[in-house]
Amino acid sequence: MSPSAPRRGPGPGARPAARPPAARLPERGAAVSPARRAAWTVVRRVLEQDAYADRALMTEAEGLEPRDRALAKQLAFGAVQRRGTLDWVIARLAPGKKLEPPVRAALHLGIYEQLFLGTADHASVDQAVELAKPSYGYKLVNAVLRRLQREGIELPGDETIAGAAVRHSHPQWLVTLWWKELGADATRALLAADNEPAELALRINTLADVDEAALPPGRREGDALVVEGPFDVAGSPLFRAGVITPQSRAAQMVAPFLDPQPGERVLDLCAAPGGKTTHLAALMRAEGEVVAVERHPGRARALTAACRRMHATNVTVVQADARTFTSGRPFDRVLVDPPCSGLGTLRTHPDLRWKVTPDAIAGLVVVQDRILAAAQAALAPGGTLVYATCTISAAEDRLASEDRFRTLPHVDGTDGFSVARVTGATRSGQPAA
Numbered sequence: 001m002s003p004s005a006p007r008r009g010p011g012p013g014a015r016p017a018a019r020p021p022a023a024r025l026p027e028r029g030a031a032v033s034p035a036r037r038a039a040w041t042v043v044r045r046v047l048e049q050d051a052y053a054d055r056a057l058m059t060e061a062e063g064l065e066p067r068d069r070a071l072a073k074q075l076a077f078g079a080v081q082r083r084g085t086l087d088w089v090i091a092r093l094a095p096g097k098k099l100e101p102p103v104r105a106a107l108h109l110g111i112y113e114q115l116f117l118g119t120a121d122h123a124s125v126d127q128a129v130e131l132a133k134p135s136y137g138y139k140l141v142n143a144v145l146r147r148l149q150r151e152g153i154e155l156p157g158d159e160t161i162a163g164a165a166v167r168h169s170h171p172q173w174l175v176t177l178w179w180k181e182l183g184a185d186a187t188r189a190l191l192a193a194d195n196e197p198a199e200l201a202l203r204i205n206t207l208a209d210v211d212e213a214a215l216p217p218g219r220r221e222g223d224a225l226v227v228e229g230p231f232d233v234a235g236s237p238l239f240r241a242g243v244i245t246p247q248s249r250a251a252q253m254v255a256p257f258l259d260p261q262p263g264e265r266v267l268d269l270c271a272a273p274g275g276k277t278t279h280l281a282a283l284m285r286a287e288g289e290v291v292a293v294e295r296h297p298g299r300a301r302a303l304t305a306a307c308r309r310m311h312a313t314n315v316t317v318v319q320a321d322a323r324t325f326t327s328g329r330p331f332d333r334v335l336v337d338p339p340c341s342g343l344g345t346l347r348t349h350p351d352l353r354w355k356v357t358p359d360a361i362a363g364l365v366v367v368q369d370r371i372l373a374a375a376q377a378a379l380a381p382g383g384t385l386v387y388a389t390c391t392i393s394a395a396e397d398r399l400a401s402e403d404r405f406r407t408l409p410h411v412d413g414t415d416g417f418s419v420a421r422v423t424g425a426t427r428s429g430q431p432a433a
């Protein structure tokens with residue numbers, strides 16, 4: 001994708017310009033580093049096409065050296081995550097200016113580097129300026145970044161909802177929601193934690209032959225391994241052999257909460273990409289049956305591949321809509337992990353906070369209720385049902401039960417999950433009296 005030329009046309013009644021536009025465009029100067037160019041393209045794609053940052057990065061950083069790829073990820077994810085703060089800075093230092101997305105993206109990267117990575121050298125400013133060319137907006141990029149370098153800027157405090165939204169770069173509606181549900185102090189801590197890099201957690205697969213000495217160094221918590229230092233999971237032979245799979249520590253708590261036993265019949269509604277399905281199979285020592293339901297064909301195929309890789313031989317993948325799923329025989333245990341707003345995973349999904357809306361949550365709740373009703377109908381009398389979401393919004397806690405746990409990024413250092421269980425449930429899903 002090449003940057004677009006400035007859209008400065010002649011005014012009404014003006015004569016057409018006699019000059020060849022290309023001849024007047026500013027020249028590109030110093031070469032831009034491959035990491036910054038990849039990061040800039042990712043930020044542009046998120047701004048211009050509403051792309052997912054992680055998917056865009058996968059394409060744009062392909063072929064980069066591992067160090068450049070890591071830098072591109074840090075810059076792109078940071079700039080996307082901090083967009084609210086960065087736009088506030090731009091509005092302060094360039095009030096009323098309308099910016100083309102490529103120029104805004106260059107500014108986002110330059111300001112992010114200065115404010116959050118402490119890179120205040122001339123080289124980083126020059127690189128942002130080069131990225132903005134050949135648009136004439138490069139002059140504005142230069143002026144804003146040099147002024148920021150000279151004068152610095154005071155961000156608003158987080159004593160108020162509006163200040164906290166700017167300071168910690170979250171949409172104001174979300175800060176308002178959390179302020180109400182969690183309280184001001186917890187919200188401030190959560191907002192700050194959302195901007196920290198996520199830990200890399202793996203699950204060690206008990207269905208595979210595990211050579212402990214071959215595992216990457218890290219902190220072990222049961223079957224979870226929190227990796228220290230960089231580690232390319234997808235490129236690892238351990239991943240290909242199904243010895244490890246990436247899964248947050250919070251996500252790893254869900255299948256044990258359902259407590260499936262070898263030989264039982266277990267239903268997993270909304271199963272792809274299979275993190276919890278394969279965990280259920282491992283806890284059952286691959287004895288008995290897991291029926292894993294996934295609506296989307298591509299994701300159902302990925303789920304099948306994950307089960308094969310993870311030696312989950314007792315899983316049957318069913319491509320179907322969980323809202324209307326029925327089975328002739330009831331299930332001893334049912335897991336419902338429905339589509340949710342994902343607000344507990346903002347560390348790993350830098351663009352998500354800008355995509356979720358209150359309306360989207362209201363729509364998800366309707367789907368969640370229908371899937372939960374199908375789960376309850378499929379449960380054997382006396383069976384156990386677990387309902388899990390990786391979000392932090394009370395509206396999405398659809399299963400009423402005292403028997404529940406919650407994880408929060410600022411408290412537990414892992415994703416935010418809300419998980420409820422009914423044991424000895426009747427067909428209505430309520431605990432038996």
Ligand SMILES: C[S@@+](CC[C@H](N)C(=O)[O-])C[C@H]1O[C@@H](n2cnc3c(N)ncnc32)[C@H](O)[C@@H]1O
Binds near residue numbers: 269272274320323
């Ligand atoms: C939260 S994710 C599940 C994550 C999965 N349990 C895991 O641990 O890897 C929700 C999944 O539900 C699927 N889904 C959404 N609506 C569905 C429906 N009506 N029926 C079945 N699956 C659905 C989505 O495609 C997505 O794969």
